[in-house]
Amino acid sequence: xxxxxxxxxxxxxxxxxxxxxxxxxxxxxxxxxxxxxxxxxxxxxxxxxxxxxxxxxxxxxxxxxxxxxxxxxxxxxxxxxxxxxxxxxxxxxxxxxxxxxxxxxxxxxxxxxxxxxxxxxxxxxxxxxxxxxxxxxxxxxxxxxxxxxxxxxxxxxxxxxxxxxxxxxxxxxxxxxxxxxxxxxxxxxxxxxxxxxxxxxxxxxxxxxxxxxxxxxxxxxxxxxxxxxxxxxxxxxxxxxxxxxxxxxxxxxxxxxxxxxxxxxxxxxxxxxxxxxxxxxxxxxxxxxxxxxxxxxxxxxxxxxxxxxxxxxxxxxxxxxxxxxxxxxxxxxxxxxxxxxxxxxxxxxxxxxxxxxxxxxx
Amino acid sequence: xxxxxxxxxxxxxxxxxxxxxxxxxxxxxxxxxxxxxxxxxxxxxxxxxxxxxxxxxxxxxxxxxxxxxxxxxxxxxxxxxxxxxxxxxxxxxxxxxxxxxxxxxxxxxxxxxxxxxxxxxxxxxxxxxxxxxxxxxxxxxxxxxxxxxxxxxxxxxxxxxxxxxxxxxxxxxxxxxxxxxxxxxxxxxxxxxxxxxxxxxxxxxxxxxxxxxxxxxxxxxxxxxxxxxxxxxxxxxxxxxxxxxxxxxxxxxxxxxxxxxxxxxxxxxxxxxxxxxxxxxxxxxxxxxxxxxxxxxxxxxxxxxxxxxxxxxxxxxxxxxxxxxxxxxxxxxxxxxxxxxxxxxxxxxxxxxxxxxxxxxxxxxxxxxxxxxxxxxxxxxxxxxxxxxxxxxxxxxxxxxxxxxxxxxxxxxx
Numbered sequence: 001x002x003x004x005x006x007x008x009x010x011x012x013x014x015x016x017x018x019x020x021x022x023x024x025x026x027x028x029x030x031x032x033x034x035x036x037x038x039x040x041x042x043x044x045x046x047x048x049x050x051x052x053x054x055x056x057x058x059x060x061x062x063x064x065x066x067x068x069x070x071x072x073x074x075x076x077x078x079x080x081x082x083x084x085x086x087x088x089x090x091x092x093x094x095x096x097x098x099x100x101x102x103x104x105x106x107x108x109x110x111x112x113x114x115x116x117x118x119x120x121x122x123x124x125x126x127x128x129x130x131x132x133x134x135x136x137x138x139x140x141x142x143x144x145x146x147x148x149x150x151x152x153x154x155x156x157x158x159x160x161x162x163x164x165x166x167x168x169x170x171x172x173x174x175x176x177x178x179x180x181x182x183x184x185x186x187x188x189x190x191x192x193x194x195x196x197x198x199x200x201x202x203x204x205x206x207x208x209x210x211x212x213x214x215x216x217x218x219x220x221x222x223x224x225x226x227x228x229x230x231x232x233x234x235x236x237x238x239x240x241x242x243x244x245x246x247x248x249x250x251x252x253x254x255x256x257x258x259x260x261x262x263x264x265x266x267x268x269x270x271x272x273x274x275x276x277x278x279x280x281x282x283x284x285x286x287x288x289x290x291x292x293x294x295x296x297x298x299x300x301x302x303x304x305x306x307x308x309x310x311x312x313x314x315x316x317x318x319x320x321x322x323x324x325x326x327x328x329x330x331x332x333x334x335x336x337x338x339x340x341x342x343x344x345x346x347x348x349x350x351x352x353x354x355x356x357x358x359x360x361x362x
Numbered sequence: 363x364x365x366x367x368x369x370x371x372x373x374x375x376x377x378x379x380x381x382x383x384x385x386x387x388x389x390x391x392x393x394x395x396x397x398x399x400x401x402x403x404x405x406x407x408x409x410x411x412x413x414x415x416x417x418x419x420x421x422x423x424x425x426x427x428x429x430x431x432x433x434x435x436x437x438x439x440x441x442x443x444x445x446x447x448x449x450x451x452x453x454x455x456x457x458x459x460x461x462x463x464x465x466x467x468x469x470x471x472x473x474x475x476x477x478x479x480x481x482x483x484x485x486x487x488x489x490x491x492x493x494x495x496x497x498x499x500x501x502x503x504x505x506x507x508x509x510x511x512x513x514x515x516x517x518x519x520x521x522x523x524x525x526x527x528x529x530x531x532x533x534x535x536x537x538x539x540x541x542x543x544x545x546x547x548x549x550x551x552x553x554x555x556x557x558x559x560x561x562x563x564x565x566x567x568x569x570x571x572x573x574x575x576x577x578x579x580x581x582x583x584x585x586x587x588x589x590x591x592x593x594x595x596x597x598x599x600x601x602x603x604x605x606x607x608x609x610x611x612x613x614x615x616x617x618x619x620x621x622x623x624x625x626x627x628x629x630x631x632x633x634x635x636x637x638x639x640x641x642x643x644x645x646x647x648x649x650x651x652x653x654x655x656x657x658x659x660x661x662x663x664x665x666x667x668x669x670x671x672x673x674x675x676x677x678x679x680x681x682x683x684x685x686x687x688x689x690x691x692x693x694x695x696x697x698x699x700x701x702x703x704x705x706x707x708x709x710x711x712x713x714x715x716x717x718x719x720x721x722x723x724x725x726x727x728x729x730x731x732x733x734x735x736x737x738x739x740x741x742x743x744x745x746x747x748x749x750x751x752x753x754x755x756x757x758x759x760x761x762x763x764x765x766x767x768x769x770x771x772x773x774x775x776x
Binding site for chain 2: 111112113122125129133170171172173174175238239240241244245
């Protein structure tokens with residue numbers, strides 16, 4: 001079976017970027033950063049967002065220099081096949097690891113909140129077929145589906161934030177954290193960032209017309225701004241009791257529980273989390289397929305799907321135990337994986353630019 | 363038909379849907395209805411006991427859903443003992459033959475006997491339980507929590523008053539304190555380490571409509587905790603605004619509703635209340651008792667450091683309306699709507715508010731309880747100077763005694 005991946009527009013790429021940048025940071029991230037860096041934790045998403053935007057700028061530069069080449073071709077042309085394969089193996093591991101963390105956190109969230117007796121198998125039944133289907137159908141189908149759901153997603157996000165603002169009721173205690181604590185927390189919780197790297201893998205498939213870059217930058221900027229806002233609202237709403245409220249986007253909605261007449265509006269945020277989880281896992285799988293294809297060019301991408309599913313099932317089987325273990329994995333293992341998008345990749349791209357400049361001169 | 367099966371084989375998602383329906387859908391139809399699996403708990407009480415290894419007695423006011431045509435709520439109080447709250451809850455589930463569902467929990471009652479120890483150990487299970495909303499009301503009782511729930515059961519069953527409603531408006535009134543699980547933990551884990559819990563008292567009375575028989579439906583009281591033992595006769599649950607104040611999880615003092623008023627004026631955390639001036643005399647009034655209704659208030663803190671000591675100014679702008687006059691000469695005939703506060707009345711009100719505020723500050727100073735969270739305010743505005751000030755103190759916790767307070771009152775007649 002051949003997977004056909006046709007090009008996507010800048011708008012579709014922007015929406016996928018929005019979903020990726022927003023989704024995996026609004027559940028446990030705000031609670032964990034507050035635990036590590038007190039009130040000043042709200043600066044952590046801002047700092048991380050700046051780095052994320054830097055990565056997008058790097059993509060912008062690369063795309064302008066190589067508008068029609070695949071990333072495989074670019075790497076191979078400048079560094080040889082071996083480096084390209086190493087890169088793509090690293091990408092496979094990177095996206096698989098992120099998918100595992102995302103699944104763990106989401107599974108634990110739903111198990112804690114509503115499906116107390118639900119087995120992992122039931123969750124996989126509900127998730128895996130759809131994400132596989134989305135990924136196999138191709139990038140354009142994924143982009144269009146995301147486009148279809150985007151107004152719903154955005155409306156719910158804005159609604160959650162507006163409702164969340166009503167829950168702010170405490171004066172935070174400022175200046176309690178030290179620089180060492182702040183930066184340790186920043187590094188430990190850096191894992192949810194770095195998703196912009198997916199654009200490098202589909203560099204040839206994103207059609208950005210002249211003047212359309214602002215769409216990509218606005219979507220990324222908007223998503224990151226909303227992440228910072230959700231974190232800020234959460235910290236102001238719960239501050240010292242954040243340990244009782246690990247799931248930020250859900251918790252900021254729970255203010256409405258105070259006024260019982262309104263009912264459980266926090267369920268709305270669950271719809272958002274469900275949509276985000278489907279899309280994000282599908283995108284991770286899609287990126288794994290691209291990475292797999294970059295390593296094993298001669299075989300079908302469907303093998304990539306099978307490999308992802310097998311590895312995914314094996315790893316989650318070890319990590320699914322509890323939130324603590326998933327968080328430990330996210331805090332102590334995954335941040336090191338971000339060396340790939342934020343250090344190794346930029347270095348190679350900058351070397352590439354320098355070489356090209358030198359070649360032009362000579 | 364052949365075409366239909368061909369279509370199905372071509373659509374893997376359809377096959378998957380059929381598989382899921384067969385393996386997950388049909389077994390679900392055969393399961394017991396959730397309504398029969400759960401005992402829905404609306405109020406929970408904790409008592410401390412010493413019976414062998416058992417340390418806790420947890421009581422539940424449960425609503426057992428019964429499918430029938432009419433609308434009826436059947437409440438029952440059940441209790442179980444255990445070495446921990448979690449264990450006691452498991453035993454309660456065993457006793458009921460149902461799983462304990464806490465999603466609809468609205469009230470947690472704590473016997474005041476528990477306050478001899480760190481209260482957080484009794485609440486730990488509850489704050490970590492994701493089923494419980496943190497807006498659940500937290501109250502203290504003067505008798506065993508089990509007996510309290512039995513009184514509450516009667517109240518819930520025989521009148522439309524829910525016991526959780528009794529503390530629902532505590533945040534609005536000047537005489538009481540907000541006491542939800544969230545607000546208690548938020549203030550207790552904050553820099554002041556002070557938490558507040560509302561006190562509901564039970565009083566024996568007869569002939570009052572919102573009364574309950576101390577004997578619950580099940581008969582005997584366990585007698586756990588203070589005030590235990592079987593008591594007969596009608597009992598009324600009252601919210602007099604009394605508030606238990608905790609520091610570091612330990613009971614520091616009990617404040618009356620009147621004391622809470624003094625504190626709330628300093629905190630500015632109320633939306634309604636009244637102010638009384640007794641035996642007031644001027645050109646218009648002769649030895650009258652005047653009551654003013656508070657409409658709006660705007661309270662701001664300002665802090666400056668003078669010689670290394672923080673000087674906190676409380677600027678209170680308050681809108682008042684004369685709402686009651688007790689005149690010994692008869693009815694006060696002036697139209698209250700167009701009544702304008704005279705300078706003398708304003709001075710009297712200002713004096714009264716300043717007295718109330720200073721008494722509130724004294725309560726906080728004497729007990730080292732920063733209920734208005736001046737710590738956070740001063741720290742956020744003058745971090746360095748405040749740290750130096752605290753370092754100079756013999757006892758850092760006693761900072762309130764060394765802060766100078768000033769009050770400016772601006773009265774606006776509504």
